[in-house]
Amino acid sequence: MSADTLHTSANGHxxxxxxxxxxxxxxxxxxxxxxxGYLIGFLLSVILTAIPFALVMTGKLDGTTTAVxxxxxxxxxxxxxxxxxxxxxTTAEGGWSFLxxxxxxxxxxxTLAGSIWVMYHMNANMMxxxxxxxxxxx
Amino acid sequence: MSAQTFEATANGEAPLFYEVEEHHHPEGASTMxxxxxxxxxxxxxxxxxxxxxxxxxxxxxxxxxxxxxFELPLVALNTAMLLFSSLTYxxxxxxxxxxxxxxxxxxxxxIVTGLFGLAFLCIELYEFSNLIHEGAGPWRSxxxxxxxxxxxxxxxxxxxxxxxLVTLVxxxxxxxxxxxxxxxxxxxxxxxxxxxxxxIGVFTIVYLMGVxx
Numbered sequence: 176m177s178a179d180t181l182h183t184s185a186n187g188h189x190x191x192x193x194x195x196x197x198x199x200x201x202x203x204x205x206x207x208x209x210x211x212g213y214l215i216g217f218l219l220s221v222i223l224t225a226i227p228f229a230l231v232m233t234g235k236l237d238g239t240t241t242a243v244x245x246x247x248x249x250x251x252x253x254x255x256x257x258x259x260x261x262x263x264x265t266t267a268e269g270g271w272s273f274l275x276x277x278x279x280x281x282x283x284x285x286t287l288a289g290s291i292w293v294m295y296h297m298n299a300n301m302m303x304x305x306x307x308x309x310x311x312x313x
Numbered sequence: 314m315s316a317q318t319f320e321a322t323a324n325g326e327a328p329l330f331y332e333v334e335e336h337h338h339p340e341g342a343s344t345m346x347x348x349x350x351x352x353x354x355x356x357x358x359x360x361x362x363x364x365x366x367x368x369x370x371x372x373x374x375x376x377x378x379x380x381x382x383f384e385l386p387l388v389a390l391n392t393a394m395l396l397f398s399s400l401t402y403x404x405x406x407x408x409x410x411x412x413x414x415x416x417x418x419x420x421x422x423x424i425v426t427g428l429f430g431l432a433f434l435c436i437e438l439y440e441f442s443n444l445i446h447e448g449a450g451p452w453r454s455x456x457x458x459x460x461x462x463x464x465x466x467x468x469x470x471x472x473x474x475x476x477x478l479v480t481l482v483x484x485x486x487x488x489x490x491x492x493x494x495x496x497x498x499x500x501x502x503x504x505x506x507x508x509x510x511x512x513i514g515v516f517t518i519v520y521l522m523g524v525x526x
Contacts, residue, residue: 207410213403220396224516228389231521242525249517253510260399260506272349279353283360290364 208262216259223252341496348500352507355470359511362466363518366459370523374454379523382449384440388520391436392512395471398429399509406502409490416489419498420482426505427478430471437468460519467515470508477501 227245230236236244257263257276265273370379405422408414441461444450451461481501485494 208403208406210407213400213407216403217396217400220399224389224392224396227517227521228385228392231525232385238525242522245517245521245525249513252513256399256506256510256513260403260509261503268346268349271346275350275353279356282357286357286360287364287367291367294368 208259212259212262216255219255219259220252223248223255341493344496345499345503348503352503355507356511358466359463359514362459362463363514366463366519369455369459370519372455374456376454376457377447377449378456378526379520380526382444382447383520383524385520385524387436387440388516391433391440392516394429394433394436395509395512398426398433399506401426401429402502402505406498409495409498414490416485419490420486423478423482427475427482430475430478430505434468434471434475437464441465463519464515467508467511470504470511474501474505474508477504 227248230241230244234241263273263276267273401422405419405426408418408422444457449457451458478501481494481497484497488494
């Protein structure tokens with residue numbers, strides 16, 4: 176798989192486009208999964224889903240610890256899905272799909288962090304005076 | 314003219330700064346990359362809806378919050394449905410890639426996937442109708458507006474995926490597993506797994522973190 180992709184980039188611009196057609200198994204040059212890969216991905220996903228649900232439903236740990244574990248497991252599970260189900264590699268399609276993914280992740284981080292940050296401060300600083308006073312007296 | 318100044322290069326030829334020859338593009342060679350680009354832009358739609366929920370998700374308008382409204386066992390069941398459907402779609406793809414793959418076997422796995430997807434949608438609609446019956450519709454509070462928009466948009470994607478899936482089951486039944494149909498199945502595969510990735514965000518941020526408070 177990676178040999179094909181290396182071949183594509185080594186060829187430069189002359190035949191790069193043609194190579195997509197006779198990539199891995201004769202179609203589209205996209206990587207494919209194996210039964211083992213899908214099963215590993217599925218098992219990991221089940222574990223990474225069951226643990227956060229169990230933690231929140233039983234409430235065994237305190238709030239902050241649970242939140243950190245839940246968010247961490249979600250992040251890991253996203254990577255598991257990307258690797259085992261979407262067959263994401265850094266070399267698929269000559270690296271372009273990975274580049275697009277990186278760009279998207281950057282935009283998402285800016286969008287989410289920016290929105291939460293700005294709106295939090297808006298809420299804190301632009302509250303109507305009466306409510307702000309009432310809250311400061313509490 | 315600037316072109317003339319370039320003519321005096323070492324071998325007497327004007328240098329070219331762009332490719333002159335037309336590339337030969339085999340049909341569908343760039344479809345997968347193009348579809349991936351679409352998925353990434355779809356990702357941005359969800360990122361914005363998640364940002365909306367993150368900003369508005371605590372504005373209950375004096376009404377009930379996630380802890381009172383959400384039923385986690387139902388959400389867990391929903392998550393399982395989508396995860397099973399991802400696995401069975403994987404099986405459909407593996408069956409398709411085998412040499413001499415039978416159309417019937419691929420159709421079978423696709424139908425199983427579709428049934429899991431349908432179960433997911435039914436559970437979600439049941440949840441939505443329950444919420445609306447309890448008076449917690451999207452009009453009740455900013456929290457519920459953003460909740461229904463985010464989860465509803467995901468549900469809409471699953472619905473479109475189901476329509477696409479049924480179309481392809483019929484399509485491969487009529488025309489077999491040719492190159493074009495394989496490509497379509499691979500696009501839907503990416504779409505379907507992508508929806509499962511989005512759902513990870515939904516059940517974590519909306520349901521689990523919501524109930525956690």
